[in-house]
Amino acid sequence: MQTISGLHHVTAISGPAQQNLDFYAGILGMRLVKKSVNQDDPGTYHLFYADAAGHPGTDLTFFPWSHMAPSRAGHGLATEVQLTVPTGSLDYWGERLTRYGVKVGGVETRFGDRVLPAVDPHGLQVALVESADPTTRGFEPWAHSPVPVERQVRGLHGARTWQHDKAPTAWFLTNVFGFTERGTEGGWTRYVIGDGGPGRVLDVRETPDERRGAWGTGSIHHLAWRVTDEAHELIVRKAVEEVGLRPTPVIDRFWFKSVYFKEPGGVLFELATDGPGFAVDEDAGHLGETLVLPPWLEGQRAAIERAVPALTYPPQV
Template sequence: MSILGIHHVSAMTKQAQINVNFYTKLLGMRMVKKTVNQDDPSMYHLFYGDELGRPGTEFTFFEIPQIGQNHDGNNSISATSLRVPTDEALTYWEERLSSANIEHDGIQEQFGRKVLPFQDHEKQRLILVSDEGNNGVAGGQAWEKSFASTQHGIVGLGPIHLTVPDIKQLESVIVDVLEFHHIGEYQGAQHEMVYVYEMGEGGTGAEVHVHHRSDLSAERLGRGGVHHVAFRVEDESSLKRWIDTLTANGIGHSNFVDRHYFKSVYFREPNGILFELATDGPGFATDEDVHHLGESLALPPFLESKRNRIEKVLKPIHM
């Protein structure tokens, strides 16, 4: 019943079209699903991933046109890593980002890996991380029709960075309940201690890096911020056992939620960060051919009868 790795990260954007341009045309990710927020279908929910949108490769965005800028701080998902195949790939990306006038911090080392920190157009905090030498959870496969190099392309999500004032409270959930393992620490960019935890097979696609900061106010979520991180569970029966485990440990949760492309449960750890456990299947080919993922607006069955009303509200996205 173990947690297998990172499933997806969901962030916030102000303008869907600009977001699509950045993540597909500059970063070369595939739009694997163009759908809506199932809890508020007046807004887009965009999914980017590898060639098939495999679990562990999905970076998703909610579009909220009136949203203000994120105010970075504590109790937050403070950076999202994107995996690339090799150290050499980071040189390609350093040149590509520079050519597009995207500010970055240059290639560095972080917990024994080469990384390239940068921000998107809305100050979303991102880190390209090399998969070279990875012996844990395997990455995905860059899309053959990518706007970027398929040889050096993004193949999934890497370590997720959290920033919290209270490590022990976080550990009461991720270690004592979710059974993550503490495997080391290093010094962060602001001289803070960063504690590293792994799940499942470990490796680049199955780590959480926790920055301990007692000097920050709480983050105010906006565009350029991350709403939640989801972790992989094998199937629906495993998810239901995890729901029972959360209940037995007194952790409040959403109960079972059917997201059509996967099944989920949502809950917050004591610092207030929103976590999700999500099943690996059934996947994004449930309602679209794999060769045409993300090309048209996809709706879950319970919203299909409202398609005309939903499409009138949404601005068309051009690929």
């Protein structure tokens, strides 16, 4: 059976959109490749940060729902997003993040990788993971990033989740999604696609004594997994359905096709196709510069533009 090939994107919930943009584009130096709206709640932005080309697997996205309460830690949620940075760059990143007042932890070693944990302005746990450039996805450096090319974020590395009971999720990951168990360390079990590495890592921790987590600002909303095209997506969707889960029909997100479902432990997963991609409606050299709406929302443009706040791209810092 065709299985997923790794992470497509991770979507999280933030506070005010301008603060989110200042951090991810201004401090982390990622490119805003799409400025759109939540298609189910068009009165709020959906902001997409990635490499210069918006390759699948490099994309971290946000719903700025600043009216929400902070998230509640607990099982059934993804608890951390991991971003790949080049080998030998953590000293640079530690100094840069500290200079801008970002809360950072000490450098850790996780399953042989050097990792710098940090917290974004709205409470999201973000870990920078040193790794050689990935071979499983493309990467195009952003020429206008405030971060030098040799230090730039390469894309998604992986994620972490808490589970009340690890066994059902482990069974699903290995028998439906094609993960293999890499090992256990410090209470975390690592699952990998293929040989692992950037974009193909999921860490799971069993937390039977924790309450169920709740979405809020600073939480991950869902993890999206890569499928090649809609035919591949339907194959994986069928496999998900056959094990008793309840995937949605295919939903056209315009830049990719999506299927959503909750894995056995309650974390919201998405299947997302690699194409058509972010350049389908914008020139590749001007991604993210204007508010882009899918065709079915164009008739509401005036009302949407009144509802969302103006954004100012952060200066080179």
